[in-house]
């Protein structure tokens with residue numbers, strides 16, 4: 001991760017941009033403000049380019065909490081009938097019957113259990129283009145690139161050019 005890119009992300013955050021994909025030090029290079037998208041250091045081979053128009057799901061997170069099967073009481077709260085299916089004269093138990101008051105098998109009666117949840121970012125990533133040619137950053141609106149530039153090393157210049165382009169554009 002280059003330091004200039006992180007500095008650009010911090011500057012954009014201060015200016016009210018929605019910086020997508022992690023903290024500034026791990027910024028993926030896409031930020032949104034109103035109907036404008038800024039794309040920084042994302043070439044067409046970058047995996048980030050493939051996120052355009054998609055939601056992003058993060059890896060499952062394990063959390064310790066109230067057992068959702070028994071709502072934390074450690075006992076079965078609803079009677080469940082056994083379900084047995086017969087296939088080719090063989091019986092298979094699909095669901096084991098439970099009676100109210102039996103020990104909850106999910107949390108072994110403890111009422112708390114590890115559960116994994118998937119955190120999903122509800123907002124999809126907007127459609128955006130990778131940086132074309134030799135450019136290292138660009139601004140786009142409705143799929144049209146209206147400002148772009150080459151180097152990122154002088155991050156203050158990049159941020160200033162982004163500001164100027166936004167002002168000149170509106």
Ligand SMILES: [Zn+2]
Nearest residue numbers: 067070104107
């Ligand atoms: Zn339970």
